[in-house]
Amino acid sequence: MRLPLRELKWLRKAAADANRPLDALVRRRQQGEPLQYIIGTQPFGPLELSVRPPILIPRPETEHWVIELAARIPESARHLLDLGTGSGCIPLLLAHLCPALSAHAVDVNPAAVTLATENAARCSVTRFRAFQANFLDPDFHVHAMLCPPYDVLTSNPPYIPWNEYLELPDEVKNYEDPRALFGGPSGLEFYHAIARLAVRERFLSSDAIIALEVGHDQAEAVGAIFESVSLRTEAWTDPWGKKRTIIAYRGT
Template sequence: MDTVQDVLRSASGLPGDSPVRDAEILLAHCLGKPRSWLYTWPEAQVSADTLSQFNTLLQRRREGEPVAYLTGRREFWSLDLRVAPSTLIPRPETETLVEWALQLPLPGDARVLDLGTGSGAIALALASERPAWRVSGVDKHAAAVDLARENAQRCELSQVRFQQSDWFSHVEERDFHLLVSNPPYISEGDVHLSQGDLRFEPESALVSAQEGLRDLASLAEQAPAYLCDGGWLLLEHGFDQGAAVRDLLTRYGFEDVATRHDLAGLERISGGRRGAE
C-alpha cells in the first residue's frame, strides 16, 4: 500500500502555477483531512479506494478542470465556501473590493447590496466583518441564489439575504449605502476564455458585450437611483478597463472616483460616491 509521500511524489503533469499544492489539496480532500495533516503523517498509508479516487481527480485536473470544482470548496476571506460549476470561483483579486468596502466611512447599520452575488462570497465576507450591516445579494440564476444561501448557513451568516434578480430588476429597496459587484467583464471572443480554469466556468458570469463593458456601464447608470446621497458603488473589472470604468462612473455623476490595484499591482476595482442632488 502506498504512503502519502509516495502518492504525492507520483502525481505529475498538472497544469497551472502550483501543481504540488493542487495535488496536496486533492489528496487531502480524498482523505477527508486538512492539508497540514499530509506534512504531519507522510508515512500514513493510502487505501486502494482513496488512491483510485485521487487518481480520478488528478486526471480531471490534468485536463484543466479547476481544483475548486473538483473539491467543491474554495476559501475566500477565510470563509470556507462551497462552489459549483453554476458560479464563478471566488478569487483573491476580489478581496481587494472587500478591503476597500470595509475602509469606507459607512454607518454602523449600513444597507449593502451585492449584485451578481454568485456563491455569495463578497456579501458573506462583508457580513462576517460587519455583523450589524444589513447585507443582501442578488443573482439572476436560481442555482447561484441557492448556493449563496447554502454558504450563508455554512458560515453561520444567515442574516444575509439572497434573492433572484437580474441586476436591479427585482430590487425594491432603495437608499443603499453601498453597492458592490463583480460583473461579467471579459470581451466576447477573448482568447483567455479557451484557456485554464475559465474554460470550465459559466460564460454568462464572465462575458459581456461592448468589449466587456456593457454590464459595467449598466450598473454605473442604474446605481444612482438605488443609492442614498453619498452612497458608494464599487465595481470589479479587467486589468485594462480601469480608465473606461472611471469614465463611466464620472459620466453618471459619481464623485471621488478612484481605482484600487490588486496584489499583482493591476487595476482591478473602481468606485465612486454618489453626490447629493
C-alpha cells in the same frame, strides 16, 4: 499532465476528507477541471466557501478589494446590495467583517442564488438574502425583493470582452458560466446598467459607496461611465499593481 506537488497535496486531503478515490480526483484535474471545483471549497478571507460548477470561482484580486472596502465602510451603513453575486463571496465577506450590514444579493442564475444561500448558512451569516433577478432589466429597480435605499452597492460583473473571452484558458472557458464572464462586445455593458441604477431616485442613500471590480485595462473607461452620471470615482490597485477596482460615491 503532471500535477504540481501542492495540488496533489490538496487533492489527497480532499480525497481523505470525503472518502473519495484519489485517482478519480487526479484524473479530473488532469483533464483541466479547476482544482476548486474538484475540492469543493475556496478560502475567501476568513471564510471557507463552497464552490461548484458552473458558478464563478472567487479570485484573490476580489478578496483583496473586498477586505479593503470593509475597512472603509462607515459604521452607519446598514444595507448592502451585491449584483451578480455568484457564490455570494462579496456580500458574505462584507457582512462577516461588518456585522451591522444586512446584505441582499442577486444573480440571473438560480444555481448561483442557491449556492450563495448555502454559503450564507455555512458561514453563519444570517443577515443575508439572495434572489434571482437580471439587473440589466430596465425594471429591475422595482423588483419586489429589493429594499432600497442601499448604503453599499457592490459588483464583480461580467467584464470580459469578446476578443479576450475567446482567448481564456480552457479551464475557465470550459467550466465557468459564460454569463458570469462575458461583458458584451466591449466588456462594459454591465457597468452602464449599474451606473443607471446608481442614479435612480432613492435607490442609493445620499452617502452610498459603490465598489466594482473591473478588467485589467478597464479602470479608465469604467470611471468615465460613472463620472458621466456625476459620481466621484477613484481607482484601487490590486496586489500586482493593476487598477482592478473602481470606487464611486454619490456624496461630496
